[in-house]
Amino acid sequence: MFQKICIKSKERDNQKIDISFLVDSMLFYGKIVVLAHKEELITLLNYFGEEFLKELIISGRLDLRIRENILGSMLFPDDKYNIDLFSGKDKSYSAILYEAHREVIRNSVKNQKFSDDLSKITQPFVYTGDITEQIRADFENVNLLKKLLPIYIHSRLPEFQLPNELQIEITKDSSFGPFDAYSLNSNIDIADFNSLSKQLKGENHFDFNYSGFLLALSESKGDIFIASHFESELVTTKLYSAFIGQQLEDLIQRRLKSQENLNLFDEYVLADCHTIGDAFVNGLVSKKDLLDLLEKADKFRDWLLKVPDDKNLIGEYHKEVTRETFADKLPTKATRFVIFEGIGVALDLAGAGGIGTAIATGLSAVDNFFLDKLIAGWKPNQFIDNNLKPMIKKQ
Structure with missing residues (x-):
């Protein structure tokens, strides 16, 4: 004193x-x-x-x-x-x-x-x-x-x-x-x-x-x-x-709210998963895997930065995941056909002489879902479901 x-x-x-x-x-x-x-x-x-x-x-x-x-x-x-x-x-x-x-x-x-x-x-x-x-x-x-x-x-x-x-x-x-x-x-x-x-x-x-x-x-x-x-x-x-x-x-309040949001996110979105920190400390995730995951998480962190401080993380995550996109409004096959045929026609007009249409047809055959992802745009659950969960899911 x-x-x-x-x-x-x-x-x-x-x-x-x-x-x-x-x-x-x-x-x-x-x-x-x-x-x-x-x-x-x-x-x-x-x-x-x-x-x-x-x-x-x-x-x-x-x-x-x-x-x-x-x-x-x-x-x-x-x-x-x-x-x-x-x-x-x-x-x-x-x-x-x-x-x-x-x-x-x-x-x-x-x-x-x-x-x-x-x-x-x-x-x-x-x-x-x-x-x-x-x-x-x-x-x-x-x-x-x-x-x-x-x-x-x-x-x-x-x-x-x-x-x-x-x-x-x-x-x-x-x-x-x-x-x-x-x-x-x-x-x-x-x-x-x-x-x-x-x-x-x-x-x-x-x-x-x-x-x-x-x-x-x-x-x-x-x-x-x-x-x-x-x-x-x-x-x-x-x-x-x-x-x-x-x-x-x-x-203090911002820190408490951040921790509350993280706890709810773990409880509802990452249920039956280890935390990434626990997984690393217990040897379930290697140093190389951790670095790779953190690199893939850059886009997810960018999305988090845009979540307003006065909003609920779970609510914003659910809103973003369920957000209707342009791809949701079109039949998937019709979407591929229109876009890829458009690519082919554009190439033909540029002087490809029919090769463009063939390239477009070949591309649609090789990548069966690339265009859907392109039109739908990125969503935060893509990182969570495709990268994070497979690595920390409890056996």
Whole structure:
């Protein structure tokens, strides 16, 4: 208990770091990690002073990490948005130390000495680039967005009434320079929101756009990254904490639903079969057979990827397997005759001189079911029945 805590910026506060809370935490926690950029460093210097700050770091009371990049949202013309990582051009964390100190003391020699001294006893902190990919993946998670947007709206204006059936989507539709641009569409009446906000907040009103929502989404994902990176408790804003709770719940619920779908699939579709994992571990499936099966499963996995998260796997599998195709609407022999004769005529017209018709007739004789499969199209049960089950069926 109380082993480690990580403290980052306060939202919308000139102080940036709650110094009182920081000092209180030093009494109870074994290790305090503070993530600081320029403004946070200025706050620390103003309250602690240069020498006392160094003493706290050297004594192990404070683990100061200098942030070389931060997450931010972008607003483009026509209500387009994006999120990305931002950092000062060619600015190492030692340069951030220098600039922060210079805001307190205007002496370049002392500023450089402070930067040099702190660089020896602190470390940089950098978000890795994959954080933005994780955030953009959440853009496609409609169920999660439907949970997060009401939290954000309520934090801005608790009195605003949301639609009974909230709709939201984020789509990539253009670009500005090197940046992709996303549109966020919902059935929230922004004009009504702004009108009510002006009425209740007066001079404190700010017109609503979705950049703040995307920033909250991004920062909360970044906070999960930070807590995992430092393996610590994390002090963040109330809004971001609410977002994190929903993100983690969504992650857990998606995993539970996936496992439930897999269990039902095993029970009803793969009845009287070993799992492929058990079959391999028990030596019923060789390494070569496993690799061959996994290669054949590529098309099946592609189909699984297209099954919506809110759908039942068994239901979607049954729907796809029983889906009527063009081949189902034609007598099989008539289908072969029309298609293969068509191939022959086409070849004859191209100058084959009757050879085309002979080729078509020969092809239909050689492959008695090729055309049926071609017209019917691929279905997931083809992999299950023809490749998977024969390999894992219980004897």
